[in-house]
Structure formats: structure tokens, C-alpha cells
Amino acid sequence: MNLDFYALSIFLIGAGLAGIFLNRDFVKILVSISVLESGVNLLLISIGYVQGRLAPILFSQELKASAVGKVVDPVPQALVLTAIVIGLGLLAFGLSLAIWMAKNFETTDVSELKRLRG
Amino acid sequence: MEKFLVLVFVLPLIAGFVSYIAGLKGNHLSKIFTAIVLLTNLVLSYKIFKYVMASADNRIIAVFSGWMPPLGINFYADSIAVIFLLFANLLAFASLFSAKLSYSNRFHGLILLLTAALNGLILSGDIFNIFVFFEILCLVSFALVAYYRKAESIEASVKYFVLGSIASAMLLIGIALIYAKTGTLNLAQIADMAPQWSGLFKAVVFGLLLVGFGVEAGIFPMNAWLFDAHPAAPYPVSALLSGIVIEVALYLFLRIKSLFFVDPLFSLVLLLLGLVTFAVSELVGFYQRDVKRLLAYSSAGQIGLMLMAFSLPTKIGMFAGLLLFINHLLAKGLLFISVGSMSDRSGDRDIDRFSESASFVDKVAVLAGGLSLLGVPPSIGFMGKVLLFIALVKAGFLAFALCLIPFVVLEALYVMRLVGRTLASSGDGRIECPGQVVVQWVFTFIIIVLPIIVSRMSIQTDKLNLNGFNKQDYLYGMASQLLKGDRL
Amino acid sequence: MMLLDMIKADNLAFFFSVLTIGFFVANTIFLIFSGIKKGIVLNTILSLFLTMVLLMLYATHNIVIFFALWEMATWLTYLLANNPKKSSKYLWASLLAEFFMLIAVARTVAYGSYDIAMVAHVDPLNLIMFCLPFIVKSGILPFNFWVTDLYTGSDKRFVAYLSAIIGKLGIFGILRVFLLSPGLIPEWFIYTFIYLAGITAVWATFKAVGSEDAIESLSFSSLSQVAFIFASVLLMNKSALIGGLVHYLNHMLIKMGMFMAVVYIWAKTGTTEFKRLGDFVSKMPFSFLFFLMLGISLAGVPPMGGVISKWFMYEGFIEESKLLAVLLFFVAGVGSFLYVYRLLHSIFLGRKKPSIGLVSEMNILAILPLAASALISFLIGVYSRPFIRFAAKALGMDFSEPRTDIGFAYIGIVSAVFGALILFAVVLWLLLPKHRYVPDTEGYTAAAYLPKDIQHWDYSYNFYAPVVRLGDKFVRLFSLDWLARFWKEYIAAIGELFRGIYSGSLKLYGFYLMSVIVLVLFLKEMLK
Structure with a gap:
């Protein structure tokens, strides 16, 4: 049911947020960000899901003609594709940040970042 | 014309990667290439500007792949968007032109991508498209803040990154909810359906979008990253971030807010938020010793003022916000370029030592930028501030206007402290990059000349029609009116 | 010509514009020919710009433009003073007040009008908010803390302008607003500020008396006089208003001349401290003469012009039965004798100091404005009718013959008597030996304990210590440092x-x- 998916996505979002706030290690925060984004993507897809329908891939002529009532909403799927790629980009950048952080601070502990304040 | 609209986004996007690759052979190659592309962009955006402003009803709609809206994605340029477009490209080109030659190909590629993202954001008419470009913008800013790869830059970038990621996730949730409720992604269509939403839904989506855009825009209390990131970035990047990126984020949020969330309660919330942003930023900014951090606090303060101006549901408020926007872009861009390069030359960002190698043009630029930022007549900043006050009082928010006063005075004091230290220095420094000198003189000139131009302009937009604006609210026919002996 | 249209916009504008232009021309002539080379061009250009701004300010009736020009004048003054550290108090005090004015402007616009006359119609609080910058600019308590820093720290090329015109902008503002809003001004406002101005005048006089620096002394004197004019303008009584405007003219002339002399001395010797100056009359006799004339006018003694304006102002207060105010201003007036004499003596008379080697008489073109101001001030004293008519016309009043029948005739007699006495003094001066030098041990020690070092045994050092001690607690209370x-x-x-x-x-x-x-x-x- 859609409700299950929604519940799961909210759980994932919550877990991601909790992970970001409760973790001290930057790499773990990155993982939590990924979890958060997975949750959001799941939410997005579940919005478009209608039970019993097919995936929105028009692989035959007859499907092309009368697709409307038979496939799930394709728009969220396109959105999620984009969002996953964006998440990938962010993650890659985050990891490079983690490397530079280790080089400059000798640690990836976020609570060591206390030089800029006031 | 539609082609220009697309070109102004696509060109820097592709050029960003080309520039990076070209720069592997040598920095100057990528710099020249980037300069050419940004100049082209500037010319294109000027052409678009002229076309749209030529007549009150002009707007351009560019569709992609032949899919008409609301099914397809479109770019939409109305009169306010083209103003933003023109100034964004102007600042991007100016920042690049004033950058030292030693910046690597990484820098140039990223600047081009930043410009592409900005242009796309300003023009986009589809909410998910906004999200995608917003993500590009955020990612490129993270990378640019971390450019120097030193401890300070990494720290600033990490904080910015984490906050920005949470924000974009929230934003996406908000967009998901909107799609769930309306089934469309086109802004105009959503706006039609918005009145039917329930109160809870509106509150949730408003909160999510506020956080999503507010982090990037610099609204209190989500703007904490701003004060670490803007000083840590190289000075052309600081100029861009402070001058246009936060403003575009704010503009986007307000555009969406004015389309979907028209309840006066939201305006009140934003007004309060703007006031608090301004007050806290100016109060804390007063105590700063690092000059770039000082300017960053001033930026956040001005964003607070712009938020207040735009959230007033009147024409005067809108016009005040626009003037504040333009003023802040020019003045802050000029200030960051001058102050940033001065502190690079002297190696220290402390307010007592940064201006050791100031040159004459630096002094002129800082004076012009500082006075314009503070709203000293006859600059546009002054017009903006006066109109803001008039708009606040006319809308009945006298208490807000009174609360603004002590903080405006504080801002005047610390900005003049900065200007005073610059003017007091010996002035025998030399600027290595001639482009920077040109940019500083041009910006100073624009700051001086623009008030005269603005006083003759009349602006009309689609949803916010400013025609029929009371002529008296334009301050600057004043000399000619006075000299003609009219008792106004 | 467009400039002419602006100046003639209305009578009040005409009065102030003519005075401002006259001052600017005289001051520029002085600066150009005084031998000060550095920074004259920039100063003149900015002063010209400031003058144009002020002319527009005098002419306009549109509140938004008035506000814009007022703020421009404030910022230009800040920039011309060229001393960010010491001018910062001036800046924030002025800005704070100006934003209240902006709120008043906004409320008037919301009320529906752009005309100054309508400001008071919104409500009385609006009027007060609008007038707040005028009070701050005039340096009335509790806004007197910025005056001394600005004047003493200011660029010396600008300080005359500051004292003669800028210090009195508040007066113009009050006149402009109050004359257009008869009957709408709250009484408590007038009473409070008249007495505050009175206390300010006394406070400033004490500070001037205790001052050891010529420019500081003159700046407090300005504040004291401006407070007096402010109070009389606030009174809105016919005599007081006329007296106030004539005193505006007088004070402008006096301060212009006195600052010219002091700035010239500063340019030559690099200092304006009393203990480093002395006996300049032997090198600058004409400057001394004109300075003396102006000093007499400042003290309010016939036959110079000061007496005319002060007479009318006192008369105005008496008519309104504000006798306590009269007392306060009279005390301030008496104090002015003290500091005028100190200025005269410490700079021009008294003991020779090393700095005398550096001065010589002013260039004839430089001394011309100084002479002109002294002579015009004299003219106001002996033939005051045209000036009084000018002031009355500016106020839109019709000033016929004085209401008290001894008015003018009395002044004429007094002036004639003083004129005769001065003539006698001149004759004596011509006939008798000019001056003689006396040894140090004949100096007067001003009732302080004898200092051990003999060079302090003269007027130029701590001269008025008893007076300063008398007013010390009072001065400290109202300096608002606490x-x-x-x-x-x-x-x-x-x-x-x-x-x-x-x-x-x-x-x-x-x-x-x-x-x-x-x-x-x-x-x-x-x-x-």
C-alpha cells in the first residue's frame, strides 16, 4: 500500500536526520545524508505509485496507444532519476571534502571544526 | 529571442567543462575562454533585457523539446527576471575579470557553472527545474568556498555542505508534497490550484520551502554558514556569493511565496523573520574585526531588509526590494572585490591591518561602495531604504519601522569604520590585475550614474503591476523639479 | 537662471540662501589666499557641493526631498570633517534622529501628502519626530555630546563652515516647519526645549570659559549662541523670531571672522592652544582689530551688531514672561564676556611665545573677508533697520516701526555714545606709545596656586580656574559622560x-x- 511506502520513507528521512545530528564523524554524516536522500526519493516515487499498474515504459505499440490508465505516474520517476544523480554528485563532493578535512585537521570529527565562530 | 534565453544558460554550462579541460594546458587559456563566454553571456542578457523592457507587456517564453507548458519545461522571462539576469551576468563577468591570474582552471570552470546555474534559476518556470538548478548552484558554491583547500576553507565548506544538503532534502520533500497535491510541476498551474490547499498543508510546505531556500538565502537563523563561508572564499567568489547567489535564492523563495502562499499571515511571518535577520546580523556585525566577515554580516542584514521589502504586499515594497537588491549587488560586489584584494595583498584580514597596501582606486571604490550600501543620498540604496520605510508605514507596520532604526545606525557605524580605515591608509599600493582596476572604476561609475537612470524607469511585471506608481515616490526628478520652481 | 529661481523660492529660502552663498564666497576667498595649500581644491569642491545641497534644502517644500537633502548635508559634513574617529558620535546621533524624521515622512506620506505644512497635521508626535534632527543638529541637551568632538577633530579648513552654517541648520528646520504649522505645536515641547536650550547655553559657556584651546572655545561659544537662537525661534514670538534671525546673521559673521583668524594662525604655527600663542598683535594688528570688533559683537555689547539681536531676543522672552529662560541666557551672555576676553588676550596680547616667529599679517585678500564681516557686524549695530526688515521679510512679517517708542532711538543714542568713546580710544591709541613689554614677574596668576615654573605665570594658562571650579559639578552632570x-x-x-x-x-x-x-x-x- 502507498501508506507503507510513505511510512517507510518518513522513517528513512527521520533516520537520516537523526544520523546527521547525532553523529560526530563526518563520513557517518555523509552516510546519513545519503539515507535522508534515499528516504526523499522513496517518498517521491511512492507518490506516483498506483497499485496494480505497470512500470511507465512504453515497450509495445498497443501500450503506447492506451498507456494512460495502465501505467504508474512517470513524472516522479523522472524526478527521482534526477534526484539520485544529484545525490551522487553531492556524495562525491562530500567525500572529497572528507579527504581534505582529514588532511587539514588530522581527523574527521566535526566537533573539531571550531575555529570559525562569533 | 527564445534561443538567447536557452543560450544564456547552456553556453556557460558546456563552457564550464571545456574551460576546465582547456585550462589543463595553462591557466591563461581557461581564463581567456571563460572571459569570452561570460562576456557573450553579458551581451546576450543585455539584449534580452532591452527586448523585454521595451514594452510593458513583453515577456519571452522558451519551451524545450517542443513540449508546451504545462506539460513541458519552460523558461520564462518577465521584466523582473531580466533585471536579475542582467545584473547576475554583469557581476559574474566583473568578478571573473577582477580575479587574479593565478586562479586555476578549476576556478574558471566553476565560475562558469555557477553562472549557468544562476541564469537557469532566474529564468526557470517549472518547480523541479528550479530544484535541479538550485542543486547545481549549491554544489558549485560548496566547491568554490573550499577552493583554497586550507583549514579555514574546509571548515566553512563542511558546515555549508551539511546545512545545504539538509536544506535541499527538505526542499525536495516540499516539492514532492506539492506534486502529490497538485499533479503538476508548472509554477503557473500550481498557483491556480494553491488557494484550495488546507491550512496544515500550506504550513508544512511553507516551512519546508522556507528552510530549503532560506539556508541558501541567508535568513536567520539558518544563515550561520554564511559568515564562515564568505570570508573563506576567494574574493571574486565572495563577491558573487554575497552579491547575487543569496539574492537569487531569496528571489526564488519570494517568487514562489507570492504565487502559492498569499495568506497575509505568511507575509507577517516573513516580515518578522526579515526584521530579526537584519537586527541580529547588524548587531553581531558591529563587533567583527575580520573585514570580510564584517561584510558578510552586512550582506545578511541587507537580505533581511530585502525580505521585509518583498514580503510587503504593495507596489512600493516591491520596488523598494528591487532597488535594495540592485544596490546591494553593486555595492557589495565592489566592496568585496576591493577589500578582498586589499586583504590578500597585505596578507591579513584584520580591520587594523588589511588596508596597508590600498591604492587610490581602492579608496574610491570602498568609499563609493560603502556610501551606497548604507543608503547615503543620492544613491539607489537611499531610495530603497526610504521606499522601504514608506512602504512599511503605509502598510501599517510602524512598529517594524521603528525597530529598524537602531540597527541601521549600527550598520552605518561599522561600515564607516571599514571605509575610514581604508581612507586613512597611505594609498601607495599597486594592484597587479589591471582588470580589477577597470572593474572597480566601472562599478563606481555605475553606482553614481544609476540613480539618475532609475528615476526615469517604470517597471511592470506580470503578477505585480507597478504601473500607475505615484510619481512622487520616485525621488529623483528632484533637482529638475526644484529648479523649475515647482512647489512639489 | 535656475539658481535664481531656487533662491527666490520663498522669503525664508531667500534669507538663508543669501547668507549661505555669502559665507561660502567669503570663506573660499579666505582659504584660497590664506596660504594653506594642501587639500584646498577637494575641500572647495565638496563645500561647493554642500552649498548647493543647502540651497536646495532651503527651497523645497517636499518632505521626501527635504529628508534626502538633509541627510546629504549630514553625510557631506561628516566627510568634510575628515576625522572618522572623532566624527562618529556626530554621525550616529544625526542618523538616529534622521531615521525618526524618515518615519515622520513616511507617516505623512501615508496620511496623503508630500508637503511640509502637513507634517504637523498627522499628529503632534509626528511633528516632534520630524523635528528631532533639528534638535540634534543644534546640539541641544541631551544631544550635546557630539559637538566638541566634531569641532575639535574637524579638518581646520572646514571648521568655519561647520560653525557658521551647519551648526545652525537646525534653526532653519525649526523655522520652516513651525512657520507652516501655526497652532499645532504642543506647548510642553516648546517649554521643555526652551529650558533645555537654556541649560545647554549655560553649560556650553562654562565649557568655553574653561577651555584651553581656541577652536574648542569658539566651538562651545557657537553651541551657546545656537542654543539661544534655537530657544528664541521655538518661542514663536515676533520679537524673538526677528532677533533670532538677525542673530543668525550676526553669529555667522562673527564666527566666520573669528575662525578665519584662528585657522590662519593654525596654518602658520600649527597650533591653536592658548599656552602656545601670545602677543600676536605686534605682527597682526589689523587681524587683531577686526577680531576685537567681532569679539565685542559676540559679547553683545553696543555699538556692534550683537546687541541688536540679543535685545530683540530678550524682549521676546520677556513678552512671553519666560523670565527663568531670560536669566539662563543672561548668565550665558555674561559668561561670553569671559571667553571672548580670554580669546583676545591669549592669542593677541600677553606674553610672547616662540610661535610668534612664524606669523605675519594676513595677505590683503585673505583679510578682506574678515574685515568685511567685522564691518557688516558694526553696520548691524549702528544702522540696523534694513537688517531687521530683511529678517522680518524672511519671516513673512510686516515690521513697521517698533512698538516701544524708545526702541530704536535708544539704540541709536547708545551706539552714538559708544561710537564717541571708541573714537576717543582710537585717538588715544594714535597719540600714546603703543605697547610695552613687562617682565614675567608682573604676570597675574588667576587665583590658582603659584606654579613652580615661571612660564605659567600668565593669562594663557588656566586663567579662569575659579569659574571652572564653580561650574564643575554642573558641567560634569550635563556632559552626559556617565x-x-x-x-x-x-x-x-x-x-x-x-x-x-x-x-x-x-x-x-x-x-x-x-x-x-x-x-x-x-x-x-x-x-x-
Whole structure:
């Protein structure tokens, strides 16, 4: 049911947020960000899901003609594709940040970042 | 014309990667290439500007792949968007032109991508498209803040990154909810359906979008990253971030807010938020010793003022916000370029030592930028501030206007402290990059000349029609009116 | 010509414009020919710009333009003073007041009008908010703390302009607004500020008497006189208004001339401290003569012009039965004798100091404005009718013959008598030996304990110590330093509190973010 998916996505979002706030290690925060984004993507897809329908891939002529009532909403799927790629980009950048952080601070502990304040 | 609209986004996007690759052979190659592309962009955006402003009803709609809206994605340029477009490209080109030659190909590629993202954001008419470009913008800013790869830059970038990621996730949730409720992604269509939403839904989506855009825009209390990131970035990047990126984020949020969330309660919330942003930023900014951090606090303060101006549901408020926007872009861009390069030359960002190698043009630029930022007549900043006050009082928010006063005075004091230290220095420094000198003189000139131009302009937009604006609210026919002996 | 249209916009504008232009021309002539080379061009250009701004300010009736020009004048003054550290108090005090004026402007616009005459119609509080910058600019208590820093720190090329015109902008503002809003001014406002101005005048006089620097002394004297004019203008009584305007003219001439002499001395010797100056009359006799004439006018003694304006002002106060105010201003007036004499003696008379080697008489072109101001001031004293008519016309009043039948005739007689006495003094001066030098041990020590070092045994050092001691507690109370210190600590504490918001911890920043979402959820109640 859609409700299950929604519940799961909210759980994932919550877990991601909790992970970001409760973790001290930057790499773990990155993982939590990924979890958060997975949750959001799941939410997005579940919005478009209608039970019993097919995936929105028009692989035959007859499907092309009368697709409307038979496939799930394709728009969220396109959105999620984009969002996953964006998440990938962010993650890659985050990891490079983690490397530079280790080089400059000798640690990836976020609570060591206390030089800029006031 | 539609082609220009697309070109102004696509060109820097592709050029960003080309520039990076070209720069592997040598920095100057990528710099020249980037300069050419940004100049082209500037010319294109000027052409678009002229076309749209030529007549009150002009707007351009560019569709992609032949899919008409609301099914397809479109770019939409109305009169306010083209103003933003023109100034964004102007600042991007100016920042690049004033950058030292030693910046690597990484820098140039990223600047081009930043410009592409900005242009796309300003023009986009589809909410998910906004999200995608917003993500590009955020990612490129993270990378640019971390450019120097030193401890300070990494720290600033990490904080910015984490906050920005949470924000974009929230934003996406908000967009998901909107799609769930309306089934469309086109802004105009959503706006039609918005009145039917329930109160809870509106509150949730408003909160999510506020956080999503507010982090990037610099609204209190989500703007904490701003004060670490803007000083840590190289000075052309600081100029861009402070001058246009936060403003575009704010503009986007307000555009969406004015389309979907028209309840006066939201305006009140934003007004309060703007006031608090301004007050806290100016109060804390007063105590700063690092000059770039000082300017960053001033930026956040001005964003607070712009938020207040735009959230007033009147024409005067809108016009005040626009003037504040333009003023802040020019003045802050000029200030960051001058102050940033001065502190690079002297190696220290402390307010007592940064201006050791100031040159004459630096002094002129800082004076012009500082006075314009503070709203000293006859600059546009002054017009903006006066109109803001008039708009606040006319809308009945006298208490807000009174609360603004002590903080405006504080801002005047610390900005003049900065200007005073610059003017007091010996002035025998030399600027290595001639482009920077040109940019500083041009910006100073624009700051001086623009008030005269603005006083003759009349602006009309689609949803916010400013025609029929009371002529008296334009301050600057004043000399000619006075000299003609009219008792106004 | 467009300039002419602006000046003739209305009578009040005409009065102030003519005076401002006259001052600017005279001051520029002086500066160009005084031998000060550095920075004259920039100063002149900026002063010209400031003059144009002021001319427009005098002419306009549109509140938004008035506000814009007023703020331009404030900023230009700040820039021309060229001393950010010392001018900062002036800047924030002026800006604070100006934003209240902006609110008054906004409220008037919301009320529906752009005309100055309508400001008072919105409500009386609006009028007070609009007039706040005028009070601050005039340096009336409690806004007197910035005056001394600005004047003493200011660029010496600008200080004459500051004293003669800028210090009195507030007077113009009050006149402009009050003349257009008869009957709408709250009584308590007038009473309060008349007495505050009185206390300011006495305070400033004490400070001037105790001052050891010529420019500081002149600046406090300006403040004292401006407070007097301010109070008489506030009174809105016919005699007081006319007296106030004539005193505006007089004071402008006096301060212009006196500052010219002092600035010239500064340019030549590099100092304006009393203890380093002395016996300049032997090198600059003509400057001394004109300075003396102006000093007499400042003290309000016939036959110079000061007496005419002060007479009318006192008469105005007496007519309104404000006798306490008369007493306060009279005390201030008596004090002015003290500091005028000190100025005269310490600079031109008294003991020779090393600095005398550096001065010589002013160039004839440089001394011309000084002479002109002294002579015009004299003219006001002996033939005052045209000046009084000029002032009355500016106010839109019809000034026929004086109401008291001994008025003019009495002044004429007194002037004639003094004229005769001065003539006698001149004759004596011509006939008798000019001056003689006396040894140090014949100096007067001003009732202080004899200092051990003999060079302090003269007028130029701590001359008025008893008077200063007399007024010390009073002066300290009204200098408001105690208030400023308290305020500074308070703001610093609040600042530290708010700086803690941006503590640098990522978790805290994330918390801020989430709290916004949570708080917005509470809005749902109000949206149903």
C-alpha cells in the first residue's frame, strides 16, 4: 500500500536526520545524508505509485496507444532519476571534502571544526 | 529571442567543462575562454533585457523539446527576471575579470557553472527545474568556498555542505508534497490550484520551502554558514556569493511565496523573520574585526531588509526590494572585490591591518561602495531604504519601522569604520590585475550614474503591476523639479 | 537662471540662501589666499557641493526631498570633517534622529501628502519626530555630546563652515516647519526645549570659559549662541523670531571672522592652544582689530551688531514672561564676556611665545573677508533697520516701526555714545606709545596656586580656574559622560550575547534549521 511506502520513507528521512545530528564523524554524516536522500526519493516515487499498474515504459505499440490508465505516474520517476544523480554528485563532493578535512585537521570529527565562530 | 534565453544558460554550462579541460594546458587559456563566454553571456542578457523592457507587456517564453507548458519545461522571462539576469551576468563577468591570474582552471570552470546555474534559476518556470538548478548552484558554491583547500576553507565548506544538503532534502520533500497535491510541476498551474490547499498543508510546505531556500538565502537563523563561508572564499567568489547567489535564492523563495502562499499571515511571518535577520546580523556585525566577515554580516542584514521589502504586499515594497537588491549587488560586489584584494595583498584580514597596501582606486571604490550600501543620498540604496520605510508605514507596520532604526545606525557605524580605515591608509599600493582596476572604476561609475537612470524607469511585471506608481515616490526628478520652481 | 529661481523660492529660502552663498564666497576667498595649500581644491569642491545641497534644502517644500537633502548635508559634513574617529558620535546621533524624521515622512506620506505644512497635521508626535534632527543638529541637551568632538577633530579648513552654517541648520528646520504649522505645536515641547536650550547655553559657556584651546572655545561659544537662537525661534514670538534671525546673521559673521583668524594662525604655527600663542598683535594688528570688533559683537555689547539681536531676543522672552529662560541666557551672555576676553588676550596680547616667529599679517585678500564681516557686524549695530526688515521679510512679517517708542532711538543714542568713546580710544591709541613689554614677574596668576615654573605665570594658562571650579559639578552632570559609559557597556553585553548565537558548532546550526520547520508548523492553527 502507498501508506507503507510513505511510512517507510518518513522513517528513512527521520533516520537520516537523526544520523546527521547525532553523529560526530563526518563520513557517518555523509552516510546519513545519503539515507535522508534515499528516504526523499522513496517518498517521491511512492507518490506516483498506483497499485496494480505497470512500470511507465512504453515497450509495445498497443501500450503506447492506451498507456494512460495502465501505467504508474512517470513524472516522479523522472524526478527521482534526477534526484539520485544529484545525490551522487553531492556524495562525491562530500567525500572529497572528507579527504581534505582529514588532511587539514588530522581527523574527521566535526566537533573539531571550531575555529570559525562569533 | 527564445534561443538567447536557452543560450544564456547552456553556453556557460558546456563552457564550464571545456574551460576546465582547456585550462589543463595553462591557466591563461581557461581564463581567456571563460572571459569570452561570460562576456557573450553579458551581451546576450543585455539584449534580452532591452527586448523585454521595451514594452510593458513583453515577456519571452522558451519551451524545450517542443513540449508546451504545462506539460513541458519552460523558461520564462518577465521584466523582473531580466533585471536579475542582467545584473547576475554583469557581476559574474566583473568578478571573473577582477580575479587574479593565478586562479586555476578549476576556478574558471566553476565560475562558469555557477553562472549557468544562476541564469537557469532566474529564468526557470517549472518547480523541479528550479530544484535541479538550485542543486547545481549549491554544489558549485560548496566547491568554490573550499577552493583554497586550507583549514579555514574546509571548515566553512563542511558546515555549508551539511546545512545545504539538509536544506535541499527538505526542499525536495516540499516539492514532492506539492506534486502529490497538485499533479503538476508548472509554477503557473500550481498557483491556480494553491488557494484550495488546507491550512496544515500550506504550513508544512511553507516551512519546508522556507528552510530549503532560506539556508541558501541567508535568513536567520539558518544563515550561520554564511559568515564562515564568505570570508573563506576567494574574493571574486565572495563577491558573487554575497552579491547575487543569496539574492537569487531569496528571489526564488519570494517568487514562489507570492504565487502559492498569499495568506497575509505568511507575509507577517516573513516580515518578522526579515526584521530579526537584519537586527541580529547588524548587531553581531558591529563587533567583527575580520573585514570580510564584517561584510558578510552586512550582506545578511541587507537580505533581511530585502525580505521585509518583498514580503510587503504593495507596489512600493516591491520596488523598494528591487532597488535594495540592485544596490546591494553593486555595492557589495565592489566592496568585496576591493577589500578582498586589499586583504590578500597585505596578507591579513584584520580591520587594523588589511588596508596597508590600498591604492587610490581602492579608496574610491570602498568609499563609493560603502556610501551606497548604507543608503547615503543620492544613491539607489537611499531610495530603497526610504521606499522601504514608506512602504512599511503605509502598510501599517510602524512598529517594524521603528525597530529598524537602531540597527541601521549600527550598520552605518561599522561600515564607516571599514571605509575610514581604508581612507586613512597611505594609498601607495599597486594592484597587479589591471582588470580589477577597470572593474572597480566601472562599478563606481555605475553606482553614481544609476540613480539618475532609475528615476526615469517604470517597471511592470506580470503578477505585480507597478504601473500607475505615484510619481512622487520616485525621488529623483528632484533637482529638475526644484529648479523649475515647482512647489512639489 | 535656475539658481535664481531656487533662491527666490520663498522669503525664508531667500534669507538663508543669501547668507549661505555669502559665507561660502567669503570663506573660499579666505582659504584660497590664506596660504594653506594642501587639500584646498577637494575641500572647495565638496563645500561647493554642500552649498548647493543647502540651497536646495532651503527651497523645497517636499518632505521626501527635504529628508534626502538633509541627510546629504549630514553625510557631506561628516566627510568634510575628515576625522572618522572623532566624527562618529556626530554621525550616529544625526542618523538616529534622521531615521525618526524618515518615519515622520513616511507617516505623512501615508496620511496623503508630500508637503511640509502637513507634517504637523498627522499628529503632534509626528511633528516632534520630524523635528528631532533639528534638535540634534543644534546640539541641544541631551544631544550635546557630539559637538566638541566634531569641532575639535574637524579638518581646520572646514571648521568655519561647520560653525557658521551647519551648526545652525537646525534653526532653519525649526523655522520652516513651525512657520507652516501655526497652532499645532504642543506647548510642553516648546517649554521643555526652551529650558533645555537654556541649560545647554549655560553649560556650553562654562565649557568655553574653561577651555584651553581656541577652536574648542569658539566651538562651545557657537553651541551657546545656537542654543539661544534655537530657544528664541521655538518661542514663536515676533520679537524673538526677528532677533533670532538677525542673530543668525550676526553669529555667522562673527564666527566666520573669528575662525578665519584662528585657522590662519593654525596654518602658520600649527597650533591653536592658548599656552602656545601670545602677543600676536605686534605682527597682526589689523587681524587683531577686526577680531576685537567681532569679539565685542559676540559679547553683545553696543555699538556692534550683537546687541541688536540679543535685545530683540530678550524682549521676546520677556513678552512671553519666560523670565527663568531670560536669566539662563543672561548668565550665558555674561559668561561670553569671559571667553571672548580670554580669546583676545591669549592669542593677541600677553606674553610672547616662540610661535610668534612664524606669523605675519594676513595677505590683503585673505583679510578682506574678515574685515568685511567685522564691518557688516558694526553696520548691524549702528544702522540696523534694513537688517531687521530683511529678517522680518524672511519671516513673512510686516515690521513697521517698533512698538516701544524708545526702541530704536535708544539704540541709536547708545551706539552714538559708544561710537564717541571708541573714537576717543582710537585717538588715544594714535597719540600714546603703543605697547610695552613687562617682565614675567608682573604676570597675574588667576587665583590658582603659584606654579613652580615661571612660564605659567600668565593669562594663557588656566586663567579662569575659579569659574571652572564653580561650574564643575554642573558641567560634569550635563556632559552626559556617565550616560554614555553606561550605554556602551550595556550594548557591549548585548553584543556578546548575540555573538554566541553563531558559536561555530555544526549541531547548533542544524538545530536552528529544524526548529524553523517545527515553528512554522504552529502556523497551521491560524490558517484554518
